[in-house]
Amino acid sequence: MRFLFTAVNKDLARLRRDPLGFATSLGIPLVLVTLITLVFGGGQATPQGRLLVADEDGTLLSQALTGAFSREPLSKMLLMATTGREEGQRRMDRGDASALLIVPKGFQNAFLQNQPVQLQLVTNPAQEILPNIVEEALSTVVEGGFYLQREAGVPLRIIAAEQTPSDDTVARVSVAFNRLGRSLTKYLNPRLIDLELYVTAEKREDQNVAAIFLPAMLFMGLLFVGNAHALDIWREQSWGTLRRLTTTPASLGTLLGGRLISLALILSGVAVVGVAGMRWFAHVQVASVPLATLWLVLSGTAFYLFLVTIAVHASSQRTANVIGNLVVFPLSLVGGSFFPFEMMPDWMASIGRFTPNGWAVTTFKAFVAGSAHTTDFLIGTSYIAAVGSLLFVLTLRRMRKL
Amino acid sequence: MIEVEHLRKSYGELIAVDSVSFAAHAGEIFGLLGPNGAGKTTTIGCICGLLVPSAGHVKVMRHDVVREGTAARANLGVVPQDIALYDDLSARENLAYWGGAQGMRSPKLRERIQQVLELTGLQDRAREPVKQFSGGMKRRLNFACGILHSPKVLLLDEPTVGVDPQSRVRLLDLVRAEAQAGTCVLYTTHYMEEAEALCDRLAIMDHGKVIAAGTLTELRSMLAERDLLRLTGMFSPQAARTAIQQIDSVEILQSDESLLLLSLAGASQKLPAIFAALAAAGAELRGTTLTQPSLESLFIKLTGKELRE
Numbered sequence A: 001m002r003f004l005f006t007a008v009n010k011d012l013a014r015l016r017r018d019p020l021g022f023a024t025s026l027g028i029p030l031v032l033v034t035l036i037t038l039v040f041g042g043g044q045a046t047p048q049g050r051l052l053v054a055d056e057d058g059t060l061l062s063q064a065l066t067g068a069f070s071r072e073p074l075s076k077m078l079l080m081a082t083t084g085r086e087e088g089q090r091r092m093d094r095g096d097a098s099a100l101l102i103v104p105k106g107f108q109n110a111f112l113q114n115q116p117v118q119l120q121l122v123t124n125p126a127q128e129i130l131p132n133i134v135e136e137a138l139s140t141v142v143e144g145g146f147y148l149q150r151e152a153g154v155p156l157r158i159i160a161a162e163q164t165p166s167d168d169t170v171a172r173v174s175v176a177f178n179r180l181g182r183s184l185t186k187y188l189n190p191r192l193i194d195l196e197l198y199v200t201a202e203k204r205e206d207q208n209v210a211a212i213f214l215p216a217m218l219f220m221g222l223l224f225v226g227n228a229h230a231l232d233i234w235r236e237q238s239w240g241t242l243r244r245l246t247t248t249p250a251s252l253g254t255l256l257g258g259r260l261i262s263l264a265l266i267l268s269g270v271a272v273v274g275v276a277g278m279r280w281f282a283h284v285q286v287a288s289v290p291l292a293t294l295w296l297v298l299s300g301t302a303f304y305l306f307l308v309t310i311a312v313h314a315s316s317q318r319t320a321n322v323i324g325n326l327v328v329f330p331l332s333l334v335g336g337s338f339f340p341f342e343m344m345p346d347w348m349a350s351i352g353r354f355t356p357n358g359w360a361v362t363t364f365k366a367f368v369a370g371s372a373h374t375t376d377f378l379i380g381t382s383y384i385a386a387v388g389s390l391l392f393v394l395t396l397r398r399m400r401k402l
Numbered sequence B: 001m002i003e004v005e006h007l008r009k010s011y012g013e014l015i016a017v018d019s020v021s022f023a024a025h026a027g028e029i030f031g032l033l034g035p036n037g038a039g040k041t042t043t044i045g046c047i048c049g050l051l052v053p054s055a056g057h058v059k060v061m062r063h064d065v066v067r068e069g070t071a072a073r074a075n076l077g078v079v080p081q082d083i084a085l086y087d088d089l090s091a092r093e094n095l096a097y098w099g100g101a102q103g104m105r106s107p108k109l110r111e112r113i114q115q116v117l118e119l120t121g122l123q124d125r126a127r128e129p130v131k132q133f134s135g136g137m138k139r140r141l142n143f144a145c146g147i148l149h150s151p152k153v154l155l156l157d158e159p160t161v162g163v164d165p166q167s168r169v170r171l172l173d174l175v176r177a178e179a180q181a182g183t184c185v186l187y188t189t190h191y192m193e194e195a196e197a198l199c200d201r202l203a204i205m206d207h208g209k210v211i212a213a214g215t216l217t218e219l220r221s222m223l224a225e226r227d228l229l230r231l232t233g234m235f236s237p238q239a240a241r242t243a244i245q246q247i248d249s250v251e252i253l254q255s256d257e258s259l260l261l262l263s264l265a266g267a268s269q270k271l272p273a274i275f276a277a278l279a280a281a282g283a284e285l286r287g288t289t290l291t292q293p294s295l296e297s298l299f300i301k302l303t304g305k306e307l308r309e
Helices: A002-017 A019-041 A060-070 A085-093 A107-112 A129-161 A167-188 A205-239 A241-245 A252-280 A289-312 A317-334 A346-352 A356-369 A374-399 B040-048 B069-074 B091-101 B108-119 B135-147 B165-180 B192-198 B216-221 B237-245 B267-280 B295-303
Strands: A049-055 A078-082 A099-103 A120-123 B002-011 B014-024 B029-033 B055-060 B076-079 B153-157 B184-189 B201-206 B209-215 B227-234 B250-255 B259-264 B284-291
Touching: A002 A019, A002 A252, A002 B091, A019 A205, A049 A060, A049 A085, A049 A129, A060 A078, A060 A099, A060 A107, A060 A129, A078 A129, A085 A099, A085 A120, A085 A356, A099 A129, A107 A129, A120 A129, A129 A167, A205 A241, A205 A252, A205 A289, A205 A317, A205 A356, A241 A252, A252 A289, A252 A374, A289 A317, A289 A356, A289 A374, A317 A346, A317 A356, A356 A374, B002 B040, B014 B040, B014 B055, B014 B184, B014 B201, B014 B209, B029 B040, B029 B165, B029 B192, B040 B055, B040 B076, B040 B153, B040 B184, B055 B069, B069 B076, B076 B135, B091 B108, B091 B135, B108 B135, B135 B153, B135 B165, B153 B165, B165 B184, B165 B192, B184 B192, B192 B295, B201 B216, B201 B295, B209 B216, B209 B295, B216 B295, B227 B267, B227 B295, B237 B250, B237 B259, B237 B267, B259 B267, B259 B295, B267 B284
Parallel strands: A049 A078, A049 A099, B029 B184, B029 B201, B076 B153, B153 B184
Antiparallel strands: A099 A120, B002 B014, B002 B055, B201 B209, B227 B259, B227 B284, B250 B259
16 A cells, blocks of 8 residues: 555656656647637638427427428528437437427417426537527527417317317308408518518637537547556556566556556546636536536546557557557547537447547536436446556456566 | 585576585685586576576575575675676765665765775775776776675676786785675686685576586595696597596596597696607697696586686
8 A cells, every 4th residue: 555655656756757758648639629729710611500409299380380490591500300208318428419499299289278398408508609590599489489379368278178170160260260361461561571580600609619619629638648658567667667666565456556547636637627628618508517527537537558568468568558549539539529519410329439438528518418327427437447457457467477 | 604505597498507515604705616608697697686597596685585685685795797887977976876776875874884995995096087088997987886895795706807907916815804804705707817816605507507616725626636737739639538548547538539638647747658658659749738626627527618618
């Protein structure tokens, strides 16, 4: 146990002596996110997002409501997809869409009866523009519904009251709608107000690009740091310090434990800066700062353990370097740690989420969005602990033979 | 202190160490002498727990290195042949790390670091990264890391390889000082002069076996005060052999078309007779080297080859 402290101290001292190596590993992704933000941030491109609709009512009225989003100009900005309530919630947790609209069962009946009914709109806190557009559009439609109810409430209720309306009822409702139409004609034709629409780029649009890319780049940085740190075991091998340690009462397991702890300490600083960057650079409200920060630390440490297991099983330092890069780059690309999942085709994103970093970045976004909580953190931690223990044993067995 | 009994280490069919036995005691410098590949480093590896013996027993301070590895290693200080230091840490940081690995704690650790830095003459450079050190300084620090915890048994595996003469003298003095302080020192080398100057007892190894062991006097007596005469040139091996055999008390150690190796007493008196006999046998002499009894000549006598071959 005493040696654990010595080993941690040694690793931290080595980092103090050569901070550039660590800074480079972490710096490359951060430079990338800055460049991407600069390149895409100031553009006038129409933002595109995904609106999930869980229509539990499935009536004419609910379809009319949701149909408002599939007409221009909203359809240019939002791709609408129907889903179930739970699936929609899961996708929102993964940061898969801009908003989820839930139309509850009984919506049409309640509307016709002039009874209160609640539509649920879940928005993605990592995005700013598109959720606001959905919210605004929905309130306009709801407002329209209110006026429809006010002007044509009586005939609507008459229809709602009868299962199969009689000819007399249909005639009365038709007359009522005809009168309503005529009274509105003077406002609608010709139009009293001509609305001209100018879309100006929002001042903080660039920050949204950063919001999309920053989590991805943070995880890419963690992978890079993990890989560089993992390769360092081969430096120790070439210096002969691993072999020398086996001639002392201290154990290699403690040395490896020390490496994990020292890395976790360093990553704590990185995580604090990363989460602060999410808040102040990307303007994302981080729902749970402690959980998001701890998750970054835990993920980075786990990546190291994964990559050091690979590194020690290579036949030489050079091979370890090649294999490390062969693992890290594809994982970054597919696992949402370079291109965010939001920008990937669905099929690739669904594969990417099964990668270790894909899972970690999705969970991180859920902590940021506030859709994952302490229980999810504990479950995730226990998964990492289980896999990590196995990797620790495998690494240790191989280290003894280096 | 160190007991090695019938130690054997094999890698498949290759036998690196074969039935090696010896014992080294407190306050003694025990030398393992032999050419590269003789099995010295493998023997050291088995003693310090780096390698698991295929057969036999090794005990350090009465602890079996396999069964009671941690207890055995707690008494052990190892100075490996290849420098094993953190290049990017300072001398002081390296010492703190290796002291920690041996279970030392401050303030004793701090005190001892200061002592060994002074002992090895590195106190002025203690805060510099090791990568800025010369080869000799690294060797001294490598040694300092091995003696930091005042081990009861010190294993030194060719600690002076590639060291400048000044650092070598300093290192050898340090080794003597350790032994005088009561440490049991096991010293491997292929430098005969070093072994002769340093070791109280020696075991000469070749091809994984101990071929001779004893004090320096005992080993020299094996040569019976006989000189070693090395003749190079062009010989007809059979004719040269017949010619030499006619001269009294000359022993042929090795004979081929370019080399003739002889062991004889009072070589200087017999040289004219040897030259005459060889000339009569049609030999063409190009070089003559006469060596007085030494470990080198003993090794050549025992193995028929030079130590550095």
